[in-house]
Structures are given as C-alpha cells and as structure tokens.
Amino acid sequence: MPMDSKDKKQVEKNKSFIQSLDFAITGWKTVYYDERNFRKHVRVSFLVIVLGFIFSLNLSEWLWLLTSIFLVLFAEMLNTTFENIVDMVTDYHFDPLGKKIKDVAAGAVLLTACFAVVIGALIFLPKMVHLFFYLKESL
Numbered sequence: 001m002p003m004d005s006k007d008k009k010q011v012e013k014n015k016s017f018i019q020s021l022d023f024a025i026t027g028w029k030t031v032y033y034d035e036r037n038f039r040k041h042v043r044v045s046f047l048v049i050v051l052g053f054i055f056s057l058n059l060s061e062w063l064w065l066l067t068s069i070f071l072v073l074f075a076e077m078l079n080t081t082f083e084n085i086v087d088m089v090t091d092y093h094f095d096p097l098g099k100k101i102k103d104v105a106a107g108a109v110l111l112t113a114c115f116a117v118v119i120g121a122l123i124f125l126p127k128m129v130h131l132f133f134y135l136k137e138s139l
C-alpha cells in the first residue's frame with residue numbers, strides 16, 4: 001500500500017491543503033495498486049475515452065460517458081473503503097453484518113457498472129452499426 005514514510009504514523013488533522021491533497025492522492029494510488037477491479041475499470045475507461053475521440057462524441061455524449069466512468073470509479077473506491085473497515089473491525093473473522101456491508105457495497109459497484117454499460121451501448125452501438133453499414137457499402 002503506498003504510504004509516505006514521513007507521515008506514516010500521523011493521526012492528528014492535516015495542517016495544510018497541500019498535506020490533505022497529498023494524502024488524498026495517496027488514496028488514489030492505494031486503491032489503484034491494491035484493487036485489481038479498480039485497475040480493470042481504469043483500463044476499460046481509458047479505452048472507452050479513446051473510442052470517444054475516434055467517434056467524435058458530442059458534448060452531451062461526453063458528459064454521460066464521463067459521468068458513468070466517474071460513478072464506477074467512485075463506487076469502487078467506496079467499496080474498497082467499506083471492505084477495509086470490515087476487515088479492520090472483524091480482524092478477518094466471519095461476521096454476518098460484515099458480509100452484509102461488503103455485499104451491499106459490491107452491489108453498488110455492480111449497479112454503477114450496469115449503468116455504464118447501458119450508457120456505453122446507447123452511445124456507441126448506433127455509431128458502430130452506422131460504421132458497419134458505411135464500410136459494407138463502400139467495399
């Protein structure tokens with residue numbers, strides 16, 4: 001887990017905006033390096049953004065696409081937070097309430113991922129079908 005050695009043991013409040021920002025960015029790095037699913041979401045998001053440029057999306061399409069990407073990443077970060085809280089509180093022992101919390105948090109990620117798939121399909125499918133027929137006619 002990425003952690004700055006100089007601040008490893010800090011428990012009091014941050015003293016400056018820069019310090020808060022530094023820890024927040026450490027949070028990004030932590031979730032990226034610790035969570036396989038988060039890395040997968042980042043890779044897919046990158047590909048979808050490239051596709052967005054290839055298909056020259058309009059402003060509203062970009063807004064929907066970016067909103068769905070950010071929702072998935074945001075939900076994945078909250079899911080990771082809940083997983084860590086449960087692991088800390090239960091010390092990795094089975095607890096029915098811990099299961100409930102982890103399952104509901106994972107369900108929230110799934111919900112945002114389904115939303116992103118629907119948005120992606122609504123934006124890209126018509127363009128791909130159009131491209132397919134255009135290429136078919138020009139061959």
Ligand SMILES: Nc1ncnc2c1ncn2[C@@H]1O[C@H](COP(=O)(O)OP(=O)(O)OP(=O)(O)O)[C@@H](O)[C@H]1O
Pocket residue numbers: 037079083086087090092093094095096098099100102103106
């Ligand atoms: N302490 C616990 N008590 C009860 N059930 C647990 C506990 N820890 C994990 N589980 C169960 O195991 C599942 C997987 O938990 P884990 O923390 O390994 O999630 P994960 O594999 O990292 O999830 P994700 O696929 O979202 O990354 C949870 O959804 C939950 O059903």
